[in-house]
Amino acid sequence: MRGGRAQGPAHAGWAFGRTSARPRGHAYAGRGGHNRCVAIRSSQLDRLRGGSFDVLVVGGGINGAVTLAALAGRGASVALIDRGDFGNFTSQASSNLVWGGFKYLENYEFLLVFKLCRSRNRLMKAYPDNIKEISFLASLDRSSPFPPWFAALGAAGYWGIGQFGTRHPRLLSARKIRDEEPVIDTTHVRGGIEYRDAYLVDNDSRFVFSFVRSALESGATAANYVELVSADRVGDRWVARLRDVDTGEAFTTSAKVIVNAAGPFVDGLNRSWGVSTQHRIVLSKGIHLVVPRLTTNDHRRVLAFFDDTQRLFYVIPMGARSVIGTTDTRVDEPCTEVDDADRGFLLEQINNRLNLQRPLTRDDVIAERCGVRPLVVKASEGDQKNVDWTSLSRKHAVEANERMRLVTVFGGKLTDCLNVGEEVAAEVEKLGVPLERDLQNWYGEPAPATRAEFYRQAKLIRLDSLRAKPDVEPLSDRLWRRYGRRAFTMLEAIRDDPRMGQDIMENADYLRVELHQAATTELITRLEDFMRRRSKIEQVVRDEDIRSCAGLEEVARILFGNDADRRLKEYLQS
Numbered sequence: 001m002r003g004g005r006a007q008g009p010a011h012a013g014w015a016f017g018r019t020s021a022r023p024r025g026h027a028y029a030g031r032g033g034h035n036r037c038v039a040i041r042s043s044q045l046d047r048l049r050g051g052s053f054d055v056l057v058v059g060g061g062i063n064g065a066v067t068l069a070a071l072a073g074r075g076a077s078v079a080l081i082d083r084g085d086f087g088n089f090t091s092q093a094s095s096n097l098v099w100g101g102f103k104y105l106e107n108y109e110f111l112l113v114f115k116l117c118r119s120r121n122r123l124m125k126a127y128p129d130n131i132k133e134i135s136f137l138a139s140l141d142r143s144s145p146f147p148p149w150f151a152a153l154g155a156a157g158y159w160g161i162g163q164f165g166t167r168h169p170r171l172l173s174a175r176k177i178r179d180e181e182p183v184i185d186t187t188h189v190r191g192g193i194e195y196r197d198a199y200l201v202d203n204d205s206r207f208v209f210s211f212v213r214s215a216l217e218s219g220a221t222a223a224n225y226v227e228l229v230s231a232d233r234v235g236d237r238w239v240a241r242l243r244d245v246d247t248g249e250a251f252t253t254s255a256k257v258i259v260n261a262a263g264p265f266v267d268g269l270n271r272s273w274g275v276s277t278q279h280r281i282v283l284s285k286g287i288h289l290v291v292p293r294l295t296t297n298d299h300r301r302v303l304a305f306f307d308d309t310q311r312l313f314y315v316i317p318m319g320a321r322s323v324i325g326t327t328d329t330r331v332d333e334p335c336t337e338v339d340d341a342d343r344g345f346l347l348e349q350i351n352n353r354l355n356l357q358r359p360l361t362r363d364d365v366i367a368e369r370c371g372v373r374p375l376v377v378k379a380s381e382g383d384q385k386n387v388d389w390t391s392l393s394r395k396h397a398v399e400a401n402e403r404m405r406l407v408t409v410f411g412g413k414l415t416d417c418l419n420v421g422e423e424v425a426a427e428v429e430k431l432g433v434p435l436e437r438d439l440q441n442w443y444g445e446p447a448p449a450t451r452a453e454f455y456r457q458a459k460l461i462r463l464d465s466l467r468a469k470p471d472v473e474p475l476s477d478r479l480w481r482r483y484g485r486r487a488f489t490m491l492e493a494i495r496d497d498p499r500m501g502q503d504i505m506e507n508a509d510y511l512r513v514e515l516h517q518a519a520t521t522e523l524i525t526r527l528e529d530f531m532r533r534r535s536k537i538e539q540v541v542r543d544e545d546i547r548s549c550a551g552l553e554e555v556a557r558i559l560f561g562n563d564a565d566r567r568l569k570e571y572l573q574s
C-alpha cells in the first residue's frame with residue numbers, strides 16, 4: 001500500500017519491451033525518445049538560475065501556489081520553488097473538503113465560520129465543475145454530545161452564517177437515515193441532520209497545481225524539487241542559495257521579497273533568518289484511510305459520525321472509493337506516518353457505526369493519507385501543551401517583516417486559499433513591489449461560453465460514447481474539469497487519432513491523450529508526481545494492481561521518453 005507518509009517512492013530491473021500507440025501528426029506528435037517533462041522543467045530552472053525577481057515564494061503547497069497565482073496575475077515577476085513536488089506535503093493530505101467548518105461552531109468560532117463559509121461560496125462559484133456542493137448526513141446516537149433537534153438548530157444557524165449559499169439543511173429521523181443510507185447502523189441512532197458544504201471532485205494537490213499552472217500562463221516561474229538551502233539579505237535584496245534536489249546542482253537567485261509559505265516548516269525558516277514573529281505553528285496529525293466504496297446510494301454524500309472521543313469524523317467519496325477520516329493528534333515534528341494505532345482506531349470507529357457484510361480490516365485499506373495541520377498560535381502563548389488540542393483555531397495569519405522584506409503565511413485551510421492569495425499580495429505591495437489592480441482573473445474556471453463551446457465540440461466527436469468501461473462520469477465532464485481550456489487540444493488529438501481516446505491503464509480512468517497533455521504542461525519530474533498528485537491513481541488503485549499494470553510502462557514512456565526506464569525503476573523501488 002502506498003501513502004500514509006509525507007514522501008514516497010522505489011524496485012529494480014525494469015525494461016521496456018512493449019510498443020505503444022504513438023501520436024500521429026497532431027498536437028501531441030511525439031519526438032521519439034525525447035523527455036518532454038524534463039524540457040518544461042529545464043526552462044523553468046533556466047529562469048531561476050541567476051534570476052532576479054520581485055518575489056520568491058518558498059513552498060508549493062496551497063498557500064504558496066495561490067500566492068504565485070495572485071502575484072503573477074497582478075503583474076509581479078514571481079518565482080516559486082518547492083523541495084518536493086507541488087502540493088507534496090500537507091496539501092496532499094487533506095479531507096478534500098471546501099467547508100465553513102460546522103464543527104467549529106462547537107468552539108463558538110462564529111467569525112471564522114462566517115469567513116470560511118464566504119470563502120467556500122466564492123470557491124464554489126469560481127470552480128463550478130471542480131468544487132461541488134455535497135450533502136453531509138450526520139447520525140447522532142445516544143452518546144453524541146447533542147440531540148438531533150439541537151444539531152438541526154445548529155445546522156440552520158450554519159446555513160444562515162453561510163448566507164444560504166447551499167441547499168437548506170434537514171432534520172432526519174433514524175428511519176429516514178436508514179432509508180436514505182442503509183449502510184448506517186441505526187440501532188442506537190436517535191436521528192440526525194443533513195447539511196451541505198462542498199468538496200474537491202479531484203484531489204487537493206491537483207487543485208494546488210491548477211494555481212501553479214495558471215500562474216505559469218501569466219508568466220510566473222515555478223520549479224518543483226528545488227530546495228531553498230539558505231537566503232541572505234545583500235543590500236536591498238535577498239540572495240537565495242538553491243539546490244536542484246533531482247540533480248544536486250546548486251545555484252542562486254535573487255528577489256526583493258521572500259514569501260515564506262513553507263507550511264509546517266515556516267518557523268524553522270524564520271529562525272534561520274533570525275526573524276522573530278508574533279505567530280508560530282503547532283502541529284496536529286490527521287490521517288485518512290481509502291477503502292472500497294461504503295455508501296450504498298448515489299455516492300454523492302459524506303457520512304458524519306461522532307467518534308468515541310466525541311470528535312466528528314467522516315466517510316467521504318473519492319471517485320469509486322470511500323475515504324475514512326480524520327484524526328487529530330498533537331505531534332512535534334512535521335514528518336509523520338500512519339501508525340497501526342491510527343489505523344486500528346479509525347477501522348474500529350467505522351465498523352461500530354456501519355452495517356457492513358463483514359467488518360473492514362487492514363486488508364481492505366487501498367491507500368492511506370497522512371499529514372500535519374499547521375495550526376497558528378500567538379508566539380507569546382507558550383507551547384499550548386495544556387490546551388484542549390482539538391479546540392485550537394483553524395484560522396490563518398499573514399505577517400510581514402518590513403525590515404527583512406519578508407512575508408510569512410501561518411496556518412490556513414484549502415478553503416481559505418483565495419483570501420490568503422489576496423492578503424499576501426496586499427503585504428507584498430506594502431513592501432514596495434508595485435502591483436496592477438486586482439481584476440480577480442488569477443483564479444477560477446474559464447467562462448461559461450468557453451465551457452459551452454467545449455461541450456459542443458465534444459458532442460461533435462461523440463466523446464462520451466468512446467468509452468467501453470463503465471464510468472463514474474461522462475468523459476466530457478472529466479476532461480473539462482481537469483483541463484479547462486487545455487481540453488480543446490485534447491479533442492483535436494482524439495479526432496486525429498482515436499487511440500488517444502483510449503484508457504492507458506486498465507485499472508485507472510486516464511486516457512492516453514491525458515498523458516500527452518500532462519507531459520507537456522504539468523511539470524512532472526518523477527512518476528510519483530503524476531500517479532499521486534496530478535492524478536489520484538495511487539489513492540484509488542491498489543499498489544499491487546499498479547505494479548502489475550501493463551499500461552504503466554507506456555505512462556512512463558510518454559512522460560519521460562528515453563529516461564522512462566530510470567523513472568519507472570525509481571518509482572517502483574519507493
Ligand SMILES: Cc1cc2nc3c(=O)[nH]c(=O)nc-3n(C[C@H](O)[C@H](O)[C@H](O)COP(=O)(O)OP(=O)(O)OC[C@H]3O[C@@H](n4cnc5c(N)ncnc54)[C@H](O)[C@@H]3O)c2cc1C
Nearest residue numbers: 059061062063083089090091095097228263286413414415
Ligand atoms: C488531515 C488534514 C485534513 C485537512 N482537511 C482539510 C479540508 O478538508 N479542507 C481544508 O480547507 N483544509 C484542510 N486541511 C488543511 C490544509 O490541508 C492545510 O492547511 C494546507 O494544505 C496547508 O498548506 P500550506 O501551503 O501551508 O503547507 P504545505 O502544503 O505543507 O506546503 C508547504 C511546502 O513547503 C515546502 N518547503 C518547506 N521547506 C522548504 C524549503 N526549504 N525549500 C523549498 N520548499 C520547502 C514543502 O515541501 C511543502 O510542499 C487539512 C489538513 C490536514 C493535515
